[in-house]
Amino acid sequence: MSREAAIYGKRRDMTVHGTEPFNAEPPRAALADRMLTPLEAFYCRNHGPVPAADAAAWRLTVDGLVARPSSWTLAGLRDRFAVHSETATLQCAGNRRAGLVEVRDIPGEAPWGPTATATARWTGVRLADVLDDAGADPAATDVAFLGTDVSEQATPPQEFGGSIPLRKARMPEVLLAWAMNGEPLAPVHGAPVRVVVPGYIGARSVKWVQRVTVADGPSENFFQASTYRLLPPDVDPATTGPGDGVPLGLVAVNSDFLAPDDGAEVPAGPTRVSGYAFAGGDRTVVRVDVSDDGGARWIQAELGEPASPWAWRHWSATVDVRPGAQEILARAWDSSAALQPADPASVWNPKGYVNNSWARLRLHGR
Amino acid sequence: MSREAAIYGKRRDMTVHGTEPFNAEPPRAALADRMLTPLEAFYCRNHGPVPAADAAAWRLTVDGLVARPSSWTLAGLRDRFAVHSETATLQCAGNRRAGLVEVRDIPGEAPWGPTATATARWTGVRLADVLDDAGADPAATDVAFLGTDVSEQATPPQEFGGSIPLRKARMPEVLLAWAMNGEPLAPVHGAPVRVVVPGYIGARSVKWVQRVTVADGPSENFFQASTYRLLPPDVDPATTGPGDGVPLGLVAVNSDFLAPDDGAEVPAGPTRVSGYAFAGGDRTVVRVDVSDDGGARWIQAELGEPASPWAWRHWSATVDVRPGAQEILARAWDSSAALQPADPASVWNPKGYVNNSWARLRLHGR
Numbered sequence: 075m076s077r078e079a080a081i082y083g084k085r086r087d088m089t090v091h092g093t094e095p096f097n098a099e100p101p102r103a104a105l106a107d108r109m110l111t112p113l114e115a116f117y118c119r120n121h122g123p124v125p126a127a128d129a130a131a132w133r134l135t136v137d138g139l140v141a142r143p144s145s146w147t148l149a150g151l152r153d154r155f156a157v158h159s160e161t162a163t164l165q166c167a168g169n170r171r172a173g174l175v176e177v178r179d180i181p182g183e184a185p186w187g188p189t190a191t192a193t194a195r196w197t198g199v200r201l202a203d204v205l206d207d208a209g210a211d212p213a214a215t216d217v218a219f220l221g222t223d224v225s226e227q228a229t230p231p232q233e234f235g236g237s238i239p240l241r242k243a244r245m246p247e248v249l250l251a252w253a254m255n256g257e258p259l260a261p262v263h264g265a266p267v268r269v270v271v272p273g274y275i276g277a278r279s280v281k282w283v284q285r286v287t288v289a290d291g292p293s294e295n296f297f298q299a300s301t302y303r304l305l306p307p308d309v310d311p312a313t314t315g316p317g318d319g320v321p322l323g324l325v326a327v328n329s330d331f332l333a334p335d336d337g338a339e340v341p342a343g344p345t346r347v348s349g350y351a352f353a354g355g356d357r358t359v360v361r362v363d364v365s366d367d368g369g370a371r372w373i374q375a376e377l378g379e380p381a382s383p384w385a386w387r388h389w390s391a392t393v394d395v396r397p398g399a400q401e402i403l404a405r406a407w408d409s410s411a412a413l414q415p416a417d418p419a420s421v422w423n424p425k426g427y428v429n430n431s432w433a434r435l436r437l438h439g440r
Numbered sequence: 441m442s443r444e445a446a447i448y449g450k451r452r453d454m455t456v457h458g459t460e461p462f463n464a465e466p467p468r469a470a471l472a473d474r475m476l477t478p479l480e481a482f483y484c485r486n487h488g489p490v491p492a493a494d495a496a497a498w499r500l501t502v503d504g505l506v507a508r509p510s511s512w513t514l515a516g517l518r519d520r521f522a523v524h525s526e527t528a529t530l531q532c533a534g535n536r537r538a539g540l541v542e543v544r545d546i547p548g549e550a551p552w553g554p555t556a557t558a559t560a561r562w563t564g565v566r567l568a569d570v571l572d573d574a575g576a577d578p579a580a581t582d583v584a585f586l587g588t589d590v591s592e593q594a595t596p597p598q599e600f601g602g603s604i605p606l607r608k609a610r611m612p613e614v615l616l617a618w619a620m621n622g623e624p625l626a627p628v629h630g631a632p633v634r635v636v637v638p639g640y641i642g643a644r645s646v647k648w649v650q651r652v653t654v655a656d657g658p659s660e661n662f663f664q665a666s667t668y669r670l671l672p673p674d675v676d677p678a679t680t681g682p683g684d685g686v687p688l689g690l691v692a693v694n695s696d697f698l699a700p701d702d703g704a705e706v707p708a709g710p711t712r713v714s715g716y717a718f719a720g721g722d723r724t725v726v727r728v729d730v731s732d733d734g735g736a737r738w739i740q741a742e743l744g745e746p747a748s749p750w751a752w753r754h755w756s757a758t759v760d761v762r763p764g765a766q767e768i769l770a771r772a773w774d775s776s777a778a779l780q781p782a783d784p785a786s787v788w789n790p791k792g793y794v795n796n797s798w799a800r801l802r803l804h805g806r
Binding site for chain 1: 607608670672673686687688689690691692693720721722723726727729738740773774775776777778779780781782783786787793794796
């Protein structure tokens with residue numbers, strides 16, 4: 075086990091993709107059949123060293139296209155605004171990248187499995203209330219966030235940042251959160267305060283937030299303008315610059331298996347398989363299909379109730395496992411009637427983002 | 441040409457799927473390369489006879505979970521609320537059904553081609569303003585609309601209706617509209633007043649609206665509870681009832697060709713192909729790929745600027761047409777990084793809704 079996993083309160087059996095910055099995801103079983111993900115199993119995606127958390131010294135600057143620029147302490151936020159909680163799933167844009175790497179190598183990017191996603195109950199104040207208080211210009215288009223974590227992925231090194239449309243920033247589900255599952259935020263998850271943008275890729279839920287800026291365009295931060303962007307397959311990311319490709323934000327419908335484990339040996343016969351499905355933005359998961367015969371026939375999985383419109387749905391189905399090697403398929407539909415694409419090759423892109431192709435679980439019946 | 445096409449001000453060359461109710465779509469070329477669709481080329485999807493339009497006699501009832509139930513005349517709406525215009529694409533849930541019928545027959549449903557979609561500039565008042573004025577209960581979940589058109593598809597016959605989430609109903613783009621492209625609404629498009637719900641299937645933009653009801657659940661109208669629902673492939677729609685399948689609302693990313701026509705004979709060599717792409721909800725189209733070699737290689741189409749976040753994007757590309765029969769492919773991506781599914785068989789459903797599989801254009805090079 076990595077020393078860092080212990081330091082950050084994570085399970086001993088996390089798959090650690092990097093120690094500094096610390097990037098890790100849990101085994102599938104750790105996410106199975108539970109709505110809320112405990113701290114020890116919540117994936118970590120960092121872009122620089124974890125900043126020291128000092129709640130007493132923390133300040134949030136609200137500026138840009140606002141009538142009343144302001145600065146808040148944590149106590150000030152708590153005193154001034156109503157406290158709200160929201161259960162929301164976060165999903166890394168690189169979740170399930172391993173399935174794209176199988177199509178074609180993606181050098182320099184961690185081969186995340188299907189567990190760079192997790193769900194927590196977040197508590198804090200509504201960003202909308204803070205923006206209203208500051209008098210955000212309704213003609214502005216975007217709201218940018220800046221963290222205190224410095225990333226050497228940018229040249230020169232830069233604090234991590236990103237932005238979301240003002241329309242989204244004004245929605246009640248977007249929080250400046252200081253608690254996760256009823257506990258103060260852990261240092262590795264953004265203590266003392268982070269942004270939580272339900273339905274958007276995890277990168278927009280900026281941790282260690284120090285600044286909120288209302289603007290008339292997206293953030294020019296490296297992680298908005300130059301990376302976390304979908305590039306066409308034939309482009310070399312080493313040659314791209316700000317504005318190339320298209321920015322990622324909203325999360326497309328996605329799903330994967332959580333049990334049994336991929337490659338598991340199981341007794342032949344009826345076997346329960348289970349997993350998660352998630353759709354971001356204004357969409358929710360409405361159906362999950364499972365096939366044990368390569369997609370000739372699909373049965374509908376039983377869907378769990380989501381804790382909120384912003385949370386994943388767990389699902390399960392009973393499939394017939396035959397002796398020998400076989401592959402089980404799963405695919406989710408969202409409330410726009412969007413279906414996951416079948417083929418990972420069709421969604422392959424040079425940075426390996428948003429693999430939302432059908433989930434495939436290899437089992438060996440004995 | 442059908443007598444009805446002339447009566448309703450439509451082109452002589454509309455494909456008429458039915459005369460009573462009147463259902464018709466234009467040839468592809470009529471939609472090509474123009475942001476706004478003229479009245480004569482705007483598709484018609486009706487569920488009953490077109491009601492007589494009498495603007496002077498028209499009344500709108502606003503009721504349900506509201507503090508102040510109200511009734512409005514057209515002049516009253518105009519006087520009381522600010523007038524707004526929005527350019528928005530409407531798309532029938534049955535658009536491109538013909539591609540599903542090629543997979544497996546869909547009895548009793550019109551085989552719509554790719555032109556059951558169109559774009560207009562709509563003018564009216566914001567539904568949000570009317571709901572605010574009535575004091576809509578913020579704890580309500582849905583807003584139902586009822587038209588005056590009576591449909592015999594329901595047993596017993598029923599006025600056409602449907603509902604949308606209250607969250608959407610409060611968005612500024614949702615209108616009670618009396619004008620389309622600067623002209624008073626035509627009778628066949630809902631005169632004197634219709635709902636326009638950008639980003640949702642056309643069926644939710646209820647025409648000839650007479651009632652807006654705030655409620656704590658979706659409408660129980662036949663067209664919300666029993667049809668316009670996605671059923672699993674193995675279900676016989678004749679055996680289903682209210683609540684079966686999942687309701688359609690938000691529009692998934694979709695695209696098709698508008699020129700040349702499907703099956704056209706064209707000179708071999710470089711050939712310009714063009715079309716439309718659209719994504720509903722909070723998504724926009726960010727990329728369109730075109731392939732002239734069956735999908736081995738994709739080029740990116742040139743994208744036109746949309747007139748609004750709620751409007752389609754036209755696109756074009758130059759492909760290499762070889763002598764003989766060949767198929768050109770197109771596929772769109774939306775801002776959630778969702779890609780259209782490749783295979784119409786994967787999205788086939790018993791009522792033939794939401795065929796958003798890759799567009800396929802058959803050309804014959806000579």
